[in-house]
Amino acid sequence: MRVPITAGNWKMYKTVGEASAFAEALLNDSASLAEVELIVCPPFTSLPALSKIFEGTPVVLGAQNMHWETEGAYTGEISARMLKEVGCGYVILGHSERRHIFRETSEEVGKKVETAFGNDLIPILCVGETIEEREQGNTESVVHEQLAKGIEGVDSNNAVKLVIAYEPVWAIGTGKAATPNDASDVIAFIRNLYADRFGKPVSESVRILYGGSVKTNNVYEFVKDESIDGTLVGGASLDPASFLQIAGETRRVYS
Ligand code: PGA
DSSP: OOOOEEEEEOOSOOOHHHHHHHHHHHHTTGGGGTTSEEEEEOOGGGHHHHHHHHTTSSOEEEESOOOSSSSSSOTTOOOHHHHHHTTEEEEEESOHHHHHTSOOOHHHHHHHHHHHHHTTOEEEEEEOOOHHHHHTTOHHHHHHHHHHHHTTTOOHHHHTTOEEEEOOGGGTTSSOOOOHHHHHHHHHHHHHHHHHHHOHHHHHHSEEEEESSOOTTTHHHHHTSTTOOEEEESGGGSSHHHHHHHHHHHHHHHO
């Protein structure tokens, strides 16, 4: 069985103090969510403090980005080794805000995925089309390109560990989520691509999430679809009660 995930992407929100208060509040309740893997991805500055607070708990820490080189003259960048050292288990790579605002290419994302695995971090690889691409009927070709280049350097040992997040760009931060059917169709397409590359057993074990305007009141519709293994949540992950409720709705499907 694929263990479902509720992952929170905090983006550029919360100081260390605010992040620590969130973490303490989360731990008051999260013990009852054992069947769901909880991943919290704060800004870099909060990683050391949260790593201490989450130590020995089931909550796993993730980063939101990293560089593809392990060290070097890359002003302003953070390496996989640095993330590992401060307790990260996961790293979000290829988020649409990285691709569109910071012009990251699929080739760069692919290099990052390889480096993350090389440093014992599990990438959460994000893929998704813009509204123009969807309206022109290019959703599959865009997702194909992002996925194929993203996993180019992944070997079959690591393939099963990767987490993929299908996040249509038009659904992120807009309050306009995809329909569960649309999400499920693209996720089936991703799973087929994965099967072509790594074989059916691997494709049936890899976890694929939906992301984009997931809230407490719509998450159940997504996670009850058995092809959707959880959610990557932005805005609604910033409040501990809402984040826990989303994880609780996810758990409801599996219990
Ligand atoms: P949102 O963001 O839940 O605020 O739409 C999702 C994401 O960017 O991962």
